[in-house]
Amino acid sequence: MALKFSSVLGGAVSQLGWEDLGSKPSGVVCNWGKGTAETPSVVFSGLSTHRGIKSLDDGNPSNPGTELQGIVDKVDNNDSGRIHRDLASFPKPLSVTDISAAPKDGTKVRISYKGVPGAYSEDAALKAYPHCETVPCDEFEDAFKAVELWLAEKAVLPIENSLGGSIHRNYDLLLRHRLHIVGEVQLAVNLCLLAIPGVGIDQLRRVLSHPQALAQSDIILSKLGVSRENVDDSAGAAQYVASHGLRDAGVVASARAAEIYGLNILAERIQDDFDNITRFLVLARDPIIPRTNKLFKTSIVFTLEEGPGVLFKALAVFALRDINLTKIESRPQRKKPLRVVDDSNTGSAKYFDYLFYIDFEASMAEPRAQTALAHLQEFATFLRVLGCYPMDSFP
Numbered sequence: 008m009a010l011k012f013s014s015v016l017g018g019a020v021s022q023l024g025w026e027d028l029g030s031k032p033s034g035v036v037c038n039w040g041k042g043t044a045e046t047p048s049v050v051f052s053g054l055s056t057h058r059g060i061k062s063l064d065d066g067n068p069s070n071p072g073t074e075l076q077g078i079v080d081k082v083d084n085n086d087s088g089r090i091h092r093d094l095a096s097f098p099k100p101l102s103v104t105d106i107s108a109a110p111k112d113g114t115k116v117r118i119s120y121k122g123v124p125g126a127y128s129e130d131a132a133l134k135a136y137p138h139c140e141t142v143p144c145d146e147f148e149d150a151f152k153a154v155e156l157w158l159a160e161k162a163v164l165p166i167e168n169s170l171g172g173s174i175h176r177n178y179d180l181l182l183r184h185r186l187h188i189v190g191e192v193q194l195a196v197n198l199c200l201l202a203i204p205g206v207g208i209d210q211l212r213r214v215l216s217h218p219q220a221l222a223q224s225d226i227i228l229s230k231l232g233v234s235r236e237n238v239d240d241s242a243g244a245a246q247y248v249a250s251h252g253l254r255d256a257g258v259v260a261s262a263r264a265a266e267i268y269g270l271n272i273l274a275e276r277i278q279d280d281f282d283n284i285t286r287f288l289v290l291a292r293d294p295i296i297p298r299t300n301k302l303f304k305t306s307i308v309f310t311l312e313e314g315p316g317v318l319f320k321a322l323a324v325f326a327l328r329d330i331n332l333t334k335i336e337s338r339p340q341r342k343k344p345l346r347v348v349d350d351s352n353t354g355s356a357k358y359f360d361y362l363f364y365i366d367f368e369a370s371m372a373e374p375r376a377q378t379a380l381a382h383l384q385e386f387a388t389f390l391r392v393l394g395c396y397p398m399d400s401f402p
């Protein structure tokens with residue numbers, strides 16, 4: 008039964024999309040609903056929960072996890088001739104235009120991620136949900152859509168790395184989609200240098216991987232003097248080099264990718280800094296009920312009027328209540344990227360409008376978090392709570 012009460016802020020946490028960014032939200036209503044006793048959920052007013060969309064579980068291929076294990080069992084690392092014979096049987100990544108490869112096993116929680124089996128994102132999904140069925144997707148956006156279309160229950164997506172910084176694409180997608188952040192996963196990323204069996208480091212002329220993985224191993228790649236080639240994900244690079252039998256190309260990817268695609272590990276822990284942590288967000292169709300029994304984090308996005316000290320004022324709403332900020336990110340507002348000042352203004356000719364993303368250490372169940380957001384709402388031109396979720400205590 009739905010338990011509803013209106014709350015939290017004296018003003019509203021709006022659920023506006025890009026099209027709404029121009030207008031200032033007016034009042035605050037949050038409806039805290041209860042899904043089931045085990046999985047309570049908060050429903051923000053005005054949010055579609057997509058309950059009318061039917062899951063497309065039927066008529067799809069087999070469980071990627073089981074299939075993978077079979078393939079790994081067949082791979083013989085010492086016999087390069089036998090490496091790739093089973094690549095065609097891998098689960099086909101979902102894409103916006105083709106969702107025919109929807110997963111089948113309805114008994115396990117399905118987690119979408121961007122990449123192919125062996126990607127670090129899949130490691131993160133398995134860390135958060137060890138018994139899950141992972142759903143590979145072509146693009147980050149496909150992973151969002153897989154959840155929106157009920158092909159997956161949750162998505163796990165990288166948001167920042169301790170060496171490479173923010174993954175901007177996912178900040179932008181958080182705002183374009185209506186999924187909620189329900190958790191975070193911090194993963195120690197152990198980058199390995201891989202090559203096909205029989206190839207040594209000195210034979211490598213180029214190295215392929217995801218741009219973040221290449222950036223994180225900048226020092227060793229510079230020393231090797233190899234050229235770098237960006238590909239969509241690290242495991243995809245391993246699959247490509249393996250299936251084409253490239254002898255001049257190395258790959259930066261996981262040890263699991265080496266095992267899956269039959270590559271040799273030439274070097275391990277090649278990241279610039281031993282501690283290489285990527286933070287992933289767990290996204291779901293429904294938010295979870297914020298609690299105070301453990302450490303919670305809240306993620307918001309807002310816009311401000313132009314003017315001196317406005318950002319300072321926005322940050323002060325948290326400082327005044329002793330709320331610690333863990334992340335600040337700004338992204339251009341793409342619908343109105345550039346504003347030109349009028350002719351009478353002799354100052355700089357152009358400036359940009361930004362969206363500000365903030366993570367802070369407090370639960371929305373705490374009065375100090377509620378009053379801080381009510382305060383911010385007084386002068387923010389747009390405000391959306393992206394999620395309130397338990398903090399991941401690494402490792």
Ligand SMILES: O=C(O)C(=O)C[C@]1(C(=O)O)C=C[C@@H](O)C=C1
Nearest residue numbers: 126127128165217219240241285
């Ligand atoms: O390429 C992969 O394996 C990914 O999962 C992507 C990704 C990223 O986007 O940051 C994830 C973790 C690592 O930081 C490197 C790459």
